[in-house]
Amino acid sequence: MAASAEELQDADEAERADGAGPATSAGSDDRALVARTLAGDAPAFAALVRRYQERVFRFVLRLCGTRDEALDLTQETFMKAHQALPGWRPEAQFRTWLFSIAHNATLDVLRRRQLVVFVPLAEDSPDGPLARLPDPGAPPDERCGDRQRIALLDRALRELPAEQREILWLRELEDMSYGEIAATLGIAEGTVKSRLARARVAALAGYRRHTGEDR
Amino acid sequence: MSHPAAAPHAPDLESLSAWLDGELPAAEEFALAAHLAACPACAARLNELHALATDLRALPQESLGVDLAEIVASRLAARAPRPAAGAPAAMDAMSDISRALAALRKFFPASRPAARWWPLGAGAGAAASLALGVALGSALLAGDADPTPRLAPLAVFDALPPGSLCHGPDACYVKETDK
Structure with a gap:
């Protein structure tokens, strides 16, 4: 209409x-x-x-x-x-x-x-991505503004599945609420909550992998 | 949210993530705030998530570099509907019909009541003929017909030459037999 x-x-x-x-x-x-x-x-x-x-x-x-x-x-x-x-x-x-x-x-x-990678839905399993959050490292103020670290984060972000990249982008760069993200992606708000948490964990894990902090 | 402060536990990352975004219901938010005050592990993980959010906002941003508004506007203008191609031709045809009817009226003046209706019938027939001609011509010129030229079958590759009844050299040529 x-x-x-x-x-x-x-x-x-x-x-x-x-x-x-x-x-x-x-x-x-x-x-x-x-x-x-x-x-x-x-x-x-x-x-x-x-x-x-x-x-x-x-x-x-x-x-x-x-x-x-x-x-x-x-x-x-x-x-x-x-x-x-x-x-x-x-x-x-x-x-x-x-x-x-x-x-x-x-x-x-x-x-x-054929570049879309579908991540498994069993995020609550003991071996799932939520359980693999690395230990906290340096305080955030030491990381902010460091160009090299930002570049590594950028690289880690590129390696994420598309659905995790886009939800991080909509939340952090577009500053969308969960309701707005749900409307944009055509998913439930509950899915936004879980997918966003998984995306954050995956981004942190990739970031740590590139900085060598998880070794 | 039920996080025992003393026992080690896996942080509820979904809740921490939602708390960071201000998307937790009020009751859960208060409970988590109380837990964070007592649990250094969860507080540290929340700091990590917060740092990630800050770093993501600091990522370098590429610029488009062109004004797409102009490009989109020109594409939309090109897509805008044009007047139908057949309309002017149809108008011309109607003018021709009107002129033909006017000419017929000259030859058959309206003073004779008996003959008054005859020109109308003739005019209607002429109009119908012209309309049919216009319709057929438009259909032919409309481009619906397949413009692909059809290739004639290459008879030269057939097993038999065109018009021939030969099934092979034996059928058409007399064999020279040694007697």
């Missing part, structure tokens, strides 16, 4: 009535731009593209790994978004909706490349 301009306006008014702060003002702006796009205002969609192109690109790049492919996928994401825009519901956040399109498009490409 298409989202009419009136529905978009109602959603904005409801948001204002809830006392939504600056965090949701971007959502209101998005809704206004979507309403203008649906009314045939092409520059409004260009503004939406400019608002999100860098963030979508970085998310896709973190998943697919190659710049050229990430550029193509980012472009396709916006083309698909424009095509699907009449079906967008104002209850949904534009950002999560857009990222879900990027997520699906990227996963399609990864499946074709």
